[in-house]
Amino acid sequence: MKVLVPVKRVVDYNVKVRVKADGSGVETANVKMSMNPFDEIAVEEAVRLKEKGVAEEIVAVSCGPNAAQEQLRTALAMGADRGILVEHDGVLEPLAVAKLLKAIVGKEGPALVILGKQAIDDDMSATGQMLAALLGWGQGTFASRIEKEGDALKVTREVDGGLETVSVKLPAIVTADLRLNEPRYASLPNIMKARKKPIETVKPADLGVDVTPRLRVLKVEEPAKRQAGRKVGSVEELVAVLRNEAKVI
Amino acid sequence: MDFALTPQHEALQEAIGRICADLGDEYWLMRDRQGGFPTELHQALAKGGWLGVCMPEDVGGAGLGITEAALMMQTIAQSGAGMSGASAIHMNIFGLQPVVVFGTGEQKQRMLPPLIEGRERACFAVTEPNTGLDTTQLKTRAERRGGRYVVHGQKVWISTAQVAEKMLLLARTTPAEQARKRTEGLSLFYTDFDRSRIEVREIEKMGRKAVDSNQVFIDGLEIPLEDRIGEEGQGFRYILHGMNPERILIAAEAAGLGHLAVSRAAAYAKERVVFGRPIGQNQAIQHPLAECWMELEAARLMTMNAAWRYDSGLECGAQANAAKYLAAEAGFKACQQAVMTHGGFGYAKEYHVERYLRESMIPRIAPVSPQLILSFVAERVLGLPKSY
Numbered sequence: 001m002k003v004l005v006p007v008k009r010v011v012d013y014n015v016k017v018r019v020k021a022d023g024s025g026v027e028t029a030n031v032k033m034s035m036n037p038f039d040e041i042a043v044e045e046a047v048r049l050k051e052k053g054v055a056e057e058i059v060a061v062s063c064g065p066n067a068a069q070e071q072l073r074t075a076l077a078m079g080a081d082r083g084i085l086v087e088h089d090g091v092l093e094p095l096a097v098a099k100l101l102k103a104i105v106g107k108e109g110p111a112l113v114i115l116g117k118q119a120i121d122d123d124m125s126a127t128g129q130m131l132a133a134l135l136g137w138g139q140g141t142f143a144s145r146i147e148k149e150g151d152a153l154k155v156t157r158e159v160d161g162g163l164e165t166v167s168v169k170l171p172a173i174v175t176a177d178l179r180l181n182e183p184r185y186a187s188l189p190n191i192m193k194a195r196k197k198p199i200e201t202v203k204p205a206d207l208g209v210d211v212t213p214r215l216r217v218l219k220v221e222e223p224a225k226r227q228a229g230r231k232v233g234s235v236e237e238l239v240a241v242l243r244n245e246a247k248v249i
Numbered sequence: 250m251d252f253a254l255t256p257q258h259e260a261l262q263e264a265i266g267r268i269c270a271d272l273g274d275e276y277w278l279m280r281d282r283q284g285g286f287p288t289e290l291h292q293a294l295a296k297g298g299w300l301g302v303c304m305p306e307d308v309g310g311a312g313l314g315i316t317e318a319a320l321m322m323q324t325i326a327q328s329g330a331g332m333s334g335a336s337a338i339h340m341n342i343f344g345l346q347p348v349v350v351f352g353t354g355e356q357k358q359r360m361l362p363p364l365i366e367g368r369e370r371a372c373f374a375v376t377e378p379n380t381g382l383d384t385t386q387l388k389t390r391a392e393r394r395g396g397r398y399v400v401h402g403q404k405v406w407i408s409t410a411q412v413a414e415k416m417l418l419l420a421r422t423t424p425a426e427q428a429r430k431r432t433e434g435l436s437l438f439y440t441d442f443d444r445s446r447i448e449v450r451e452i453e454k455m456g457r458k459a460v461d462s463n464q465v466f467i468d469g470l471e472i473p474l475e476d477r478i479g480e481e482g483q484g485f486r487y488i489l490h491g492m493n494p495e496r497i498l499i500a501a502e503a504a505g506l507g508h509l510a511v512s513r514a515a516a517y518a519k520e521r522v523v524f525g526r527p528i529g530q531n532q533a534i535q536h537p538l539a540e541c542w543m544e545l546e547a548a549r550l551m552t553m554n555a556a557w558r559y560d561s562g563l564e565c566g567a568q569a570n571a572a573k574y575l576a577a578e579a580g581f582k583a584c585q586q587a588v589m590t591h592g593g594f595g596y597a598k599e600y601h602v603e604r605y606l607r608e609s610m611i612p613r614i615a616p617v618s619p620q621l622i623l624s625f626v627a628e629r630v631l632g633l634p635k636s637y
Contacts, residue, residue: 034263070256077260185267188298188311191260 038116295367326505
């Protein structure tokens with residue numbers, strides 16, 4: 001079967017994010033960008049499926065600026081076979097991305113789409129679910145383990161208080177949780193091979209999708225600075241402070 | 250002129266950085282205390298195909314250049330591994346260039362893949378106790394007896410000889426007085442490190458305990474004819490092929506080590522509060538570190554320039570030597586400044602910078618002294634009379 005893996009270009013998880021001076025968003029100029037870590041897990045899972053002989057072809061797709069080709073190259077170096085860039089400068093909301101992906105699914109006809117459970121920049125955790133709804137496919141979200149069983153997929157999900165196992169009929173959507181796997185490091189020969197793998201570029205208009213934002217960002221601000229701690233002399237004083245100042249008891 | 254790294258270079262740095270991050274500072278602290286070859290790093294790099302970075306593709310390498318190898322070595326040193334990490338693989342990256350260039354097809358297929366796959370490690374047996382940098386005067390004798398050579402002699406400062414399975418050996422096949430030219434009469438071999446005929450004695454040294462340096466005594470080592478690289482008597486010429494890449498790589502390692510020291514010092518200076526403010530707010534702390542950074546960057550750019558020239562097939566002797574000189578001195582100064590920035594804690598092992606300082610002496614001394622580089626530049630670039 002063919003597996004589609006959408007990957008998102010985000011600010012690297014090691015970077016200390018700064019809010020733009022005008023409060024319109026976060027600073028991304030001259031900031032290290034990487035593949036969303038949950039998407040890396042999704043790519044790894046697809047590659048493992050291919051190594052097991054379950055998947056035949058892995059197509060990585062990214063929606064974003066031209067520079068998102070770098071993230072596609074990373075996916076190709078990890079083992080994806082080819083890439084598709086849906087090129088668009090500017091804001092792409094989850095619904096727009098889900099619509100773009102639906103169009104790509106229509107063209108490519110994959111039996112499985114594996115996405116990261118959320119992107120670390122906006123933490124929306126929405127694209128996978130929206131895509132499932134748009135396609136009318138089953139979904140296994142927050143997957144910590146997946147296994148193919150006939151024409152269905154057994155998906156173990158991490159839920160509060162334990163693990164839930166669901167069976168999803170293919171074609172299906174899976175979103176990857178942290179413990180699904182530990183992504184490999186790209187090897188040098190694979191980085192070399194990735195350079196020769198094809199990346200096709202399309203525009204949202206080519207796919208007939210209107211990506212105009214439907215949300216308006218009012219303000220982005222940094223979390224309030226934490227106050228320094230304070231030492232108190234006795235239990236009595238502590239209780240008094242908690243009651244009168246912090247008002248938590 | 251384009252100074253930007255390509256996406257491929259960035260991918261390389263990222264991948265190497267991740268492999269190194271798995272080991273971490275505590276690992277290198279322990280290796281420095283206890284000694285023992287950093288097998289974990291060597292094997293992880295071999296598994297990722299990194300040891301073949303500048304080896305030809307037909308033997309399993311990536312066919313990239315010294316530019317990429319230099320970026321890789323800088324990244325390793327800068328990750329916290331320092332010279333303990335870099336020296337563990339340094340030789341395997343470029344040392345077999347003479348085999349790549351002058352070996353037969355059969356030799357390349359036999360010798361290079363095991364090295365790239367990390368199944369074999371090579372040491373580089375050139376330097377001798379009584380000749381130093383005067384390489385043409387090597388004494389170790391390889392006598393031809395029918396289909397083999399028999400070797401007797403002594404080598405010194407042979408890194409990784411405790412663990413190596415193979416050895417690139419330069420030995421005399423024609424006595425010096427009978428050789429047609431000063432630079433002839435030496436032959437190059439790549440052969441098994443036969444410990445029944447070779448005795449290895451480790452040299453206790455100042456730093457880099459993880460990667461052993463040794464005295465090597467060769468007594469009756471037999472080398473089959475098929476392990477000789479190229480023509481008999483031409484070994485010195487062949488070995489020169491690896492010299493500029495070696496200077497470039499060690500320059501990259503020194504710059505990486507220096508940048509590591511500066512970033513650690515800057516992080517400490519930001520956090521350490523004395524007299525009610527971070528010490529890094531004081532110009533006496535800031536300025537020397539800023540100066541170190543600038544010197545390291547200048548040295549790094551000279552290194553990349555030399556690497557680019559080498560990969561473009563241009564003459565690069567002056568640039569490679571200058572890069573090694575500049576990076577070694579800048580690296581040493583940066584490590585020293587990092588210790589001073591830490592004050593008393595800089596002298597404590599758990600802050601790591603004292604190890605960097607000890608290791609920063611290596612690129613200054615090896616593989617050629619700073620003075621000899623100055624003499625080389627004076628003679629070859631400035632056209633002054635030879636001084637030695």
